[in-house]
Amino acid sequence: MLVLDPQFLLNCSYAMVPALGFAMAFNVPARQLVFCAVGGFLGYFVKFFLMHHGLHIIWSTFVAAACVSFYGIGWGQKYRAHPKVITVAAIIHMIPGTFAYNTMVAVVAIASGHFTDQTLSVAAENGIKTLFILGAIAFGLASPSMLIYRRKPVV
Numbered sequence: 001m002l003v004l005d006p007q008f009l010l011n012c013s014y015a016m017v018p019a020l021g022f023a024m025a026f027n028v029p030a031r032q033l034v035f036c037a038v039g040g041f042l043g044y045f046v047k048f049f050l051m052h053h054g055l056h057i058i059w060s061t062f063v064a065a066a067c068v069s070f071y072g073i074g075w076g077q078k079y080r081a082h083p084k085v086i087t088v089a090a091i092i093h094m095i096p097g098t099f100a101y102n103t104m105v106a107v108v109a110i111a112s113g114h115f116t117d118q119t120l121s122v123a124a125e126n127g128i129k130t131l132f133i134l135g136a137i138a139f140g141l142a143s144p145s146m147l148i149y150r151r152k153p154v155v
Helices: 006-014 016-027 030-052 058-080 083-090 098-109 117-148
Strands: none
Touching: 006 016, 006 030, 016 030, 016 083, 030 058, 030 083, 030 117, 058 083, 083 117, 098 117
8 A cells, every 4th residue: 555655655755855945945934844844745645645546647736735735724824824834835846847847858859950740749748737737736725725715605
């Protein structure tokens, strides 16, 4: 089972490192750093747990970002901090850098005259996947705030 796999839990703990690094780069108060690190762990855990159980990377990213946002709102209200202090640093590891890199490599190859159907396919597939993952992160972070801080009823 994935949850009990020590390598998976070690990878989840490795996700705490960029969360802490970006939290320190964004001048997050020292008492909030542990919440950023736990948020990074939570986001990685949820995303890859769902992917392991067959959910697509885009939907897994959306759910993980929403979980991190709910977590940030909860701890932010408890400790009187803005939720984005916790959530922005915690979702950094979800940024689709590999897909964006592969997109740019294919686009540069096309621009330098190496146009093939395969290169165009790689550029389009990775570019669209990058955009949808970034959209999933944005909507996942925004959705809990829109639900919790509504001034009017949902219906």
